Amino acid sequence: xxxxxxxxxxxxxxxxxxxxxxxxxxxxxxxxxxxxxxxxxxxxxxxxxxxxxxxxxxxxxxxxxxxxxxxxxxxxxxxxxxxxxxxxxxxxxxxxxxxxxxxxxxxxxxxxxxxxxxxxxxxxxxxxxxxxxxxxxxxxxxxxxxxxxxxxxxxxxxxxxxxxxxxxxxxxxxxxxxxxxxxxxxxxxxxxxxxxxxxxxxxxxxxxxxxxxxxxxxxxxxxxxxxxxxxxxxxxxxxxxxxxxxxxxxxxxxxxxxxxxxxxxxxxxxxxxxxxxxxxxxxxxxxxxxxxxxxxxxxxxxxxxxxxxxxxxxxxxxxxxxxxxxxxxxxxxxxxxxxxxxxxxxxxxxxxxxxxxxxxxxxxxxxxxxxxxxxxxxxxxxxx
Amino acid sequence: xxxxxxxxxxxxxxxxxxxxxxxxxxxxxxxxxxxxxxxxxxxxxxxxxxxxxxxxxxxxxxxxxxxxxxxxxxxxxxxxxxxxxxxxxxxxxxxxxxxxxxxxxxxxxxxxxxxxxxxxxxxxxxxxxxxxxxxxxxxxxxxxxxxxxxxxxxxxxx
Numbered sequence: 001x002x003x004x005x006x007x008x009x010x011x012x013x014x015x016x017x018x019x020x021x022x023x024x025x026x027x028x029x030x031x032x033x034x035x036x037x038x039x040x041x042x043x044x045x046x047x048x049x050x051x052x053x054x055x056x057x058x059x060x061x062x063x064x065x066x067x068x069x070x071x072x073x074x075x076x077x078x079x080x081x082x083x084x085x086x087x088x089x090x091x092x093x094x095x096x097x098x099x100x101x102x103x104x105x106x107x108x109x110x111x112x113x114x115x116x117x118x119x120x121x122x123x124x125x126x127x128x129x130x131x132x133x134x135x136x137x138x139x140x141x142x143x144x145x146x147x148x149x150x151x152x153x154x155x156x157x158x159x160x161x162x163x164x165x166x167x168x169x170x171x172x173x174x175x176x177x178x179x180x181x182x183x184x185x186x187x188x189x190x191x192x193x194x195x196x197x198x199x200x201x202x203x204x205x206x207x208x209x210x211x212x213x214x215x216x217x218x219x220x221x222x223x224x225x226x227x228x229x230x231x232x233x234x235x236x237x238x239x240x241x242x243x244x245x246x247x248x249x250x251x252x253x254x255x256x257x258x259x260x261x262x263x264x265x266x267x268x269x270x271x272x273x274x275x276x277x278x279x280x281x282x283x284x285x286x287x288x289x290x291x292x293x294x295x296x297x298x299x300x301x302x303x304x305x306x307x308x309x310x311x312x313x314x315x316x317x318x319x320x321x322x323x324x325x326x327x328x329x330x331x332x333x334x335x336x337x338x339x340x341x342x343x344x345x346x347x348x349x350x351x352x353x354x355x356x357x358x359x360x361x362x363x364x365x366x367x368x369x370x371x372x373x374x375x376x377x378x379x380x381x382x383x384x
Numbered sequence: 385x386x387x388x389x390x391x392x393x394x395x396x397x398x399x400x401x402x403x404x405x406x407x408x409x410x411x412x413x414x415x416x417x418x419x420x421x422x423x424x425x426x427x428x429x430x431x432x433x434x435x436x437x438x439x440x441x442x443x444x445x446x447x448x449x450x451x452x453x454x455x456x457x458x459x460x461x462x463x464x465x466x467x468x469x470x471x472x473x474x475x476x477x478x479x480x481x482x483x484x485x486x487x488x489x490x491x492x493x494x495x496x497x498x499x500x501x502x503x504x505x506x507x508x509x510x511x512x513x514x515x516x517x518x519x520x521x522x523x524x525x526x527x528x529x530x531x532x533x534x535x536x537x538x539x540x541x542x
Contacts, residue, residue, distance in 0.1 A: 065411075065414040065415055066414040068410075068414070070407070070410065070411055070414070097443050099416060099443065100415065100416050100443045103414060103415075103416055246406060246409070246410065248410045248413065248414070249402065249409055249410060249413045252410075252413035252414050252416075252418065253413060253418050253419070256413075256416045256418055259416070291430055292430050
């Protein structure tokens with residue numbers, strides 16, 4: 001049982017674009033803005049949620065494909081995991097494409113930290129008539145796997161229950177079965193024994209740490225022990241000599257081989273394309289020749305609409321201001337003020353306010369339209 | 385037989401190795417694109433710099449041209465105009481890209497998905513292909529050949 005005096009920390013982690021922030025908002029009841037393009041969460045965000053008697057700190061980590069960082073976001077994730085391991089890991093898989101996310105899930109599972117896997121967007125998969133065998137996933141990963149839909153809230157109570165149970169009775173995740181080349185396995189065992197001798201690390205599995213060190217050799221800030229560092233350096237060379245390829249690539253290959261087998265067993269249908277409808281829209285909007293002109297056309301319509309609607313509104317507002325000015329000037333109390341003060345009030349303050357307000361309709365309309373465009377994902381498609 | 389993935393919507397290859405750029409190889413590996421994965425070109429971006437591809441596990445990516453060019457691939461399907469197409473060799477037509485008019489024109493000549501063809505003349509235009517079932521030879525321009533996606537078949541039929 002986790003100490004009552006310290007808030008248990010649950011870390012949300014997954015590959016980009018799996019609905020992490022949506023789930024974070026659902027669990028904490030906050031409204032961090034989400035976006036439908038990858039890379040929305042670059043900084044980690046914190047929130048609180050209550051599960052039974054526990055007040056829990058929930059951390060929303062940026063999306064990462066692996067614990068070996070290539071991007072800034074992944075650096076944040078890696079440092080967080082290795083320097084301040086959370087009490088529970090809440091990993092998210094995209095039900096529409098389990099394979100892609102499993103690489104990270106397997107890596108997280110190797111850490112030995114208590115873990116729950118949420119399979120998000122399960123409703124969309126069911127709509128497409130596909131089936132995902134959740135018990136098989138759960139059995140192979142050795143952790144609770146909960147199908148959810150962060151958008152509709154489906155499966156949320158089950159997820160909360162699973163988290164609660166894991167916080168009440170933390171269970172170490174056993175390392176998943178992945179077959180490694182023999183020399184790599186030997187290297188991991190040897191380095192892990194060296195790590196056993198220094199007592200700094202209690203939370204993280206030592207095989208996992210050894211693997212991290214092997215993959216990420218130049219980053220010695222994980223372990224400060226001299227014999228360990230030496231062993232890592234030697235083994236890295238040996239493994240790469242024998243296998244003839246880079247350690248990160250070998251590791252990724254082994255993980256995804258395991259993932260592939262798992263997906264084969266857990267899906268009862270051919271992998272499904274992301275979304276038939278959005279595929280159709282893509283075909284038009286992302287057409288090689290018509291795509292860009294079409295985009296420009298949409299933008300043109302948008303600006304025309306803003307001005308078409310905005311200008312009449314602007315006129316109404318400025319008429320209102322003029323009428324207000326005439327009325328104010330007619331007031332006795334104001335007419336008695338010195339000329340310079342009148343001029344300041346009317347030509348300065350009043351007109352200034354008038355000019356600023358007259359822009360308001362256009363700017364407001366612009367934001368409304370941009371929000372629609374942003375939500376539709378067109379902006380995201382433009383990057384392509 | 386190793387070559388580069390030809391950049392035409394519909395072409396497909398099996399990755400043999402991830403290429404010499406360590407950073408790219410590492411990234412692709414982390415995203416699950418590995419030797420043995422099947423890569424299929426979905427569409428090209430307006431200026432051809434970016435290419436949308438899918439791999440057999442059903443995920444979609446956008447890759448840069450130069451990232452694809454360094455991959456070592458074995459072609460599975462490619463346009464008829466591709467460099468890896470060999471004379472005398474048999475192929476099966478997988479799909480016809482291009483508009484409806486083009487597809488109708490091709491079908492009129494007996495070229496439609498599923499049929500087996502043999503390459504007769506390749507090096508100088510027009511490209512001549514033999515249609516196996518109909519036993520006739522069709523002449524094609526290079527522009528037309530580019531839009532016909534063919535698949536390698538192991539054994540010549542018959």
